[in-house]
Every structure is written in structure tokens, then in C-alpha cells.
Amino acid sequence: MSQTSEPTATGADALRRQLAAAGQEHLLTYWEQLDDQHRSLLERQLAAIEWKRIPALVAEYVLKKPQLAGEGSIEPARCYRADGSNWDKAAYKAKGAGLIGAGRVAAFTVAGGQGSRLGYEGPKGCFPGAAVSNKPLFACLAEWIAAAQSRYCRDTHCAIPWYIMTSPLNHAATVRFFKENGYFGLKKHDVMFFTQGVMPSFDMETGKVLLDQTHMPAVSPDGHGGSIKALADSGALADMTRRGVEHLSYTQIDNPLVRVIDPAFIGLHAFAPDSSGEMSSKMCPKAGPDEKVGVICKVDGKTAVVEYSDMPAELSGAVGSDGRLKFEAGNIAVHVIGVKFLQKLALGGADGGIALPYHRAEKKVPFVDLATGQRVEPQKNNAVKLELFVFDALPLAEKSIVLETERVEEFAPIKNAEGADSPESCRRIQTRRAAKWLAAVGKGNLVPVRPDGEPDCTLELSPLHAMEADDLRPKTIKPIARGDEVIL
Ligand code: UTP
Numbered sequence: 001m002s003q004t005s006e007p008t009a010t011g012a013d014a015l016r017r018q019l020a021a022a023g024q025e026h027l028l029t030y031w032e033q034l035d036d037q038h039r040s041l042l043e044r045q046l047a048a049i050e051w052k053r054i055p056a057l058v059a060e061y062v063l064k065k066p067q068l069a070g071e072g073s074i075e076p077a078r079c080y081r082a083d084g085s086n087w088d089k090a091a092y093k094a095k096g097a098g099l100i101g102a103g104r105v106a107a108f109t110v111a112g113g114q115g116s117r118l119g120y121e122g123p124k125g126c127f128p129g130a131a132v133s134n135k136p137l138f139a140c141l142a143e144w145i146a147a148a149q150s151r152y153c154r155d156t157h158c159a160i161p162w163y164i165m166t167s168p169l170n171h172a173a174t175v176r177f178f179k180e181n182g183y184f185g186l187k188k189h190d191v192m193f194f195t196q197g198v199m200p201s202f203d204m205e206t207g208k209v210l211l212d213q214t215h216m217p218a219v220s221p222d223g224h225g226g227s228i229k230a231l232a233d234s235g236a237l238a239d240m241t242r243r244g245v246e247h248l249s250y251t252q253i254d255n256p257l258v259r260v261i262d263p264a265f266i267g268l269h270a271f272a273p274d275s276s277g278e279m280s281s282k283m284c285p286k287a288g289p290d291e292k293v294g295v296i297c298k299v300d301g302k303t304a305v306v307e308y309s310d311m312p313a314e315l316s317g318a319v320g321s322d323g324r325l326k327f328e329a330g331n332i333a334v335h336v337i338g339v340k341f342l343q344k345l346a347l348g349g350a351d352g353g354i355a356l357p358y359h360r361a362e363k364k365v366p367f368v369d370l371a372t373g374q375r376v377e378p379q380k381n382n383a384v385k386l387e388l389f390v391f392d393a394l395p396l397a398e399k400s401i402v403l404e405t406e407r408v409e410e411f412a413p414i415k416n417a418e419g420a421d422s423p424e425s426c427r428r429i430q431t432r433r434a435a436k437w438l439a440a441v442g443k444g445n446l447v448p449v450r451p452d453g454e455p456d457c458t459l460e461l462s463p464l465h466a467m468e469a470d471d472l473r474p475k476t477i478k479p480i481a482r483g484d485e486v487i488l
Contacts, residue, residue: 096267225388232346
């Protein structure tokens, strides 16, 4: 027997028992026909799944649709206003800057998604993000971290460590990309990668896990909420504790405009009297009642995100005495999360962790038909995928604050190949923000404008040059011609 086949055979017996107990033994249908390499691949992938939890998940989420959330009392969330009208922005910014300078803050980016709507093959972070130079999304975020480090850690020489969550499906490509690009100017030992878990895809009718190939179950990353367990399991939380990091600035990889490290937000999160320093959120006012975005609300007195599909229509459309939507707080997936809170969530429950609920999505998932052995590309939804969402941790925080931000200032996600939230809309918003900042420092006349008020050019502004409008004041900028593409 070869070196690999003996442990495989032993492991396979244990695995077969686990699968049988979970009603999923069919995953070994082709075992006898597989060569050693494919057997060990299948065994490794199956071993990564917690089979003892699967029957309950199938019963609760796959074979029936779980009850909609948001049954409790839903109230609008109180928000700190973007213009600082109801809080002392300068004071909180100074407090947040102090924490960053003392090395208490790290950046955390979730980059394990599959980017299926965008239809891009590689990790989404490798996709072009900057409006003119086409620098990748990873570079856009890295530049913000480098800029924040040189601004807030100048005297202390502290680092802002960057934790990046990948998935088993894109980990190697992500790490390779960083190596090839010299970690985008950051120090290698301050950039940490770790992988999230995966969840199998289930046949919608039977609850059986699908085989993608004879030696491979159909799996996908377990959602950005999988980050909580992955942060603990990977040792990232322990690394933070060792470094003295107390707060994580959570952002997603697909938004190149995001303020990866925002001292005012961090200051509010850590010091506002109505924050427990556990988990805070930024919101953008919804563009209208029908915008398909989760809304940050108070549900039974706790801050929570209610998904747009779960929001009663009469609440979505309700307008307050100030003329604003009452439930306006669109969730833009920007949070600050306390490291102690993450430790409590990851390690504090009866079975070692506090379980977040799964979200069910019906999808088309190719599979091997066990009756024929043929691979089938389904034409309609045939499968259920289960994902965890990070915002489901919000109600577990004792007190959680919400900070408003303007869409043009920091929300230009790239989700789709075309239309809303596409590379094109992202370029437009980047341009608008640069034009807005130029106008704010009296340089608006340099930007050509179309009759509809849109800048008649494409502008790119690296955080290494300006992290806010004021940074543009001392810069000399040449007038921009109509249709020009300019890196400011
Ligand atoms: P999305 O929900 O937009 O998903 O992720 P996606 O995978 O990027 O794209 P689609 O839905 O397949 O088109 C929002 C953020 O959460 C991360 C993504 O990488 C992105 O930064 N994410 C999502 C994870 O890190 N892991 C996941 O399992 C899902």
C-alpha cells in the first residue's frame, strides 16, 4: 500500500460513519472508483465539514424556509450625523487617532467571497478598482492603510496590522498576488491572511449534499459571518491580543472608496457613552424607500439589520417630521468590532461559540447525477446554500452606535458587471468625490461639468495624496479638460 492510501482507508471508515449518521453517505458513491489522489482530496474536503451539525441545518433551513426575522418591535436606530451636528466630531476624531497611534487598531477585510455577480475569475481583490490607473481593489485598501499609518502613527511608529480573510477557494491566489505586488508597500509581517470555512450546497428537495465532481462535494464559503469563527480558529485573534490590538476596522474588499481606518468612527465606537465598544456600524441614508439594502434598526431595543425583503412596506416608506425616511439607515457593511467582543462570540457559547443564524439562498449549482454519473448544469434553482452574515452579531452587543456617512464619500461597491454597483458606477462615484473635495477647497472651477451637474471627466485620487478634502488645499492642480482621465 502506498503511503497515502493507508491513512486514507482508516480515515475513510470514520468519515463513512460520520456521513452515514448525517444521512450523507451518498458522497462516497464513487469512492471505490477514485485513485489515491482523488480519494485523499475528497476525504480532506469532507473532513472540513462539521457533519454532526448538518442534519439539524437541513431540517431547519433546507427542507423548510425559516421564519422571517424582524418579528419583534422595529424602531429606527439613532444615528450620529455625518455633518457632526449631534456630536463633537473633532474631539472623537482626536480620540480615535490616539488609539490608532497607540497600535490599538487593526484593519480587517473580508475577501473570501466568490464575486459571482461580477463574473470575475480570480479573487475580487485583484479586480481593477481605481478609476483611472485600474489599480486593483487590494491596492486601493492598502494605500488607505499606508496613508493612515503615516498620518496617525508618525510619532509612535506603531503599525496598523491588516487581517485579510480569504476562502479555501481563493486563498493561494490571494497570497500569491500580494507576494507578486510586494504587499503593496506594506510590511509583510503586518499583513495576515486566514481562510474562512465552507458550507456544502444541498439539493433543495432532498437535503442531500451535492457532489460537484465525483471526488468533490459542492461547497462555497460560509459567508462573511464565518469570519468570527475563522478569526478565532486561525489564531488571528490571538495575534491581535499579542500585538495589543483592541479594535478591528471591518470593511469589504469590493468598495475602493471605503475609509479603511476612520479615526472619528473608531473614536465614537470606543468612547461614545451609548457604545459598549463591541460592534458599531456606518450607514448611508437610503436612496429611496425601495432601495434593496438592509436597514439598521432597533429590533426589540437591540441594534440589528433588517433585510430589505423582511422590512414591512409600511415601515420602508414611513417619513418622519424632518421629511427623511424614518428607516433610512442603509447598511453599507462598514463596522468597528472590539477584539474582546469577537473573543466572546467565538469562544463564549455553551459549545464553544455563539451561533449566528444561517441565511438561506436558492441557487443553480451544477452537480453529478448519481443515477447516471453525468454532471448536470441546472437551468433553474436546484440547491440551497447557507451563509452567515457578520451583521447578525450586532444584536449581541450590549450597546451599539450607528454613524451616518454620505454615499459619495465612501460607498462605491463593485458587485455587478454592469449597471448599479458596477465598475462604471464605482468610477463615477470616485470622480464625484474627488470633484466634491476640490470644490470644498475652492478648486471646483478646475473640473469641467456637464449640464446635468456631473463632472465631465474621470478622476482618481489616492489616499496617499488626500484622505480628506483639506489635504487638497496645498496641492497645485492643473485645470482638467473635458473627457480627460486624470490621476490627481
Ligand atoms: P458579497 O455578499 O457581495 O458576495 O460579499 P461576493 O461573494 O463578493 O459576490 P457574489 O454575491 O458572489 O456576487 C460582500 C463581501 O463579503 C466578502 C466578499 O469577499 C465581499 O468583500 N465575503 C462574502 C466573504 O469574505 N466570504 C463569504 O463567504 C462571502
